[in-house]
Amino acid sequence: MDVYEALYTTRAMRRVRPDPIPTEVQDRILDAAIRAPSGGNMQQWRFLLVTDRDQVARIAPHYRAAIDFLWDTIYADRLAAVDADPDAPESRQLAAIKRSVDWAAANFETYPLLFFAFDRGDTTGGSIFPAVWSAMLAARAEGVGSSLTTILAVKADEVLEILGVPADKGWRMVCCVPMGYPLGRWGVAKRRPAHEVAYRDRWGEPLGREIPEPLWSPGA
Amino acid sequence: MDVYEALYTTRAMRRVRPDPIPTEVQDRILDAAIRAPSGGNMQQWRFLLVTDRDQVARIAPHYRAAIDFLWDTIYADRLAAVDADPDAPESRQLAAIKRSVDWAAANFETYPLLFFAFDRGDTTGGSIFPAVWSAMLAARAEGVGSSLTTILAVKADEVLEILGVPADKGWRMVCCVPMGYPLGRWGVAKRRPAHEVAYRDRWGEPLGREIPEPLWSPGA
Secondary structure, X not given: OEHHHHHHHOOOOOOEOOOOOOHXXXXXXXXXXXXXXXXXXXXXXXXXXXXXXXXXXXXXXXXXXXXXXXXXXXXXXXHHHHHHOOOOHHHHHHHHHHHHHHHHHHOHHHOOXXXXXXXXXXXXXXXXXXXXXXXXXXXXXXXXXXXXXXXXHHHHXXXXXXXXXOHHHOOEEEEEEEEEOEOOOOOOOOOOOHHHOXXXXXXXXXXXXXXXXXXXOOOO | OEHHHHHXXXXXXXXXXXXXXXXXXXXXXXHHHOOOOOHHHOOOEEEEEEOOHHHHHHHHHHHHHHHHXXXXXXXXXXXXXXXXXXXXXXXXXXXXXXXXXXXXXXXXHHOOEEXXXXXXXXXXXXXXXXXXXXXXXXHXXXXXXXXXXXXXXXXXXXXXXXXXXXXXXXXXXXXXXXXXOEOOOOOOOOOXXXXXXXXXXXXXXXXXXXXXXXXXXXXX
């Protein structure tokens, strides 16, 4: 797969089938992840591939509790705005995200693979998220959908206990990436155009050109 | 370019030529970046493409001061270990990184493009580093080398002033990615094998297979 196709079409894919991901495919995803850069090439990372049904089932209620917390706190105002004006474009987008996340919560036990990432000694995320995103791009190339969530941090104590993580040695759970073969379709996700979120030389100065449409599209 | 080639060969490329990067290439790098996911698809990001020679020159002394700080503090013990045993494999690796970073410090004014990323409201890095890494992968596909650094945080006040960043509105400088056409060669960077940094189902449990060599290699 061309790198641009992967970069443009690796969107959050939460609705996936329960079919297992072959071990060779898992290997390619994992081996791609560890090629990413890390500060000073220290590779202070660990990856945990959870495929055991009992382990996934133990984590599921904590994911649901974390999502309930998310809706009730961080997203409470935005969801109230959705209720107040459900037809506004932002409302429809957020409602779609909520339906997708609620699907993940309701069906968490069926994810064939949970890909966890941990780091140590660098809290910027800059030494672990490139590896995580590489795993998701490699998964895309393999036809495997994924979505990144950091929300399990809300239930870190419980999840670290289930996974046996030695937090006392400095290891920190960075994120969980549920993976599986998609029920939905790949596509280019909607984004605010590049020239609206980019400046030239100094904050607020125009980029110098407009990029109203994605520069890559399927079949182009 | 195949996505696996990009994932395996996008290594830190600090030694680059001063030749400018054409605007269309910059557009493709930037437009790929904004296709990355962010929490709740909030896209609370801004990108600043610095190509103006005066702006780059203003930032250069702060990069040099930040690197001096790095060697004198965070890396002091490791560099002392290099001096004590220069032929140890870890020493040779760290010495190579130091030479490369010192090249960047000495030649900072010659970088044709500094790609800065900023975020707001999410301090995990999970809503910005995928976009940054996408930019670096797209750059790789365009033949442009890059390296990611968060060290300018040490001189944040000075750099934010030069760039005119409204930090009072919550914007945070995440990283700086100097880019340019490479002087060196692309290649698969050396990494600890995947099975040594990955577990199955529970921390410390073996992955179940060994992956001693990279699963992708040039020409394979």
